[in-house]
Amino acid sequence: MQQAWRCSIVMFQGREILEKRADGAVAQQALAHEARMLEKLAGLHVPELISFSPDRAVLQRAYVAGQPLSELRREYWTRVLDQVEEALVRVHAYGFVHGDLRPDNIIVSESAVSLIDWEHALHLGMVIDQVPHRAVTPGLSHPRLIWGHGVVDTDLDVYPIDQMRRRANEKDEYRASEKAPEKITGPV
Structure with a gap:
């Protein structure tokens, strides 16, 4: 799209x-x-x-004043992602998933966490391959969302949070949109 x-x-x-x-x-x-x-x-x-x-x-x-999660040091990500999970419990109770969770769509201020860019939100229970437009972020989006398999469930939001938590704990820092650093094997 x-x-x-x-x-x-x-x-x-x-x-x-x-x-x-x-x-x-x-x-x-x-x-x-x-x-x-x-x-x-x-x-x-x-x-x-x-x-x-x-x-x-x-x-x-x-206007949501603050910084995207992508601009914060990784040591703060876990605490912020805990707040995101709490917010999503309520969103899921309303019958929706965000559908495009990534660090740039999480705005962090001194007092709150806000989720932005809801144009790809999905209704729980929808058949994924019938969703007209899906947002996917390589390395973050759930494989079922990428490939268009199954139905929309809360795992489509849980999976990217888990991936961001994993990234927060990695030593090699790179953004989801960037290629992972290549490992050099053999003599240098």
């Missing part, structure tokens, strides 16, 4: 908000889905939906 997103931070009624625009039919559908998810999951460690204009393909949501 090719998405064209344009995000900017703007002032709205005296506060900073994030404005997300979608170009193209697929991106517009994903943006509408994200708006519905933010509305349904209000208060569950997700940004507040300010407004959504399907005609203009513009979503406005509360």
Whole structure:
């Protein structure tokens, strides 16, 4: 799926908000889905939906000040991921999985953890190969999500958390989107 997103931070009624625009039919559908998810999951460690204009393909949501997990030192990841798991218990109780958990979609502030980018959220029980668009991150996404097998269950969120925990404890640090360092064998 090719998405064209344009995000900017703007002032709205005296506060900073994030404005997300979608170009193209697929991106517009994903943006509408994200708006519905933010509305349904209000208060569950997700940004507040300010407004959504399907005609203009513009979503406005509360700006979440903080740092993505990917920018924090790995020694803090375990504590943050514990908070993410707690938040997801409530999301799962509402019948959804995030579907695109990765360090860049977890924002950490001094007071809370927020999960962003809900355009790929999935309903529990859906047949995976019937999901029109799936987000996958090599090395993090559950293999069933990547290959389109089975049904959507909470393991699709648990698996990437486990992978991030494993990475937090690795000595060789690299991002999920980067190739793992190659091991040199034989004489140098």
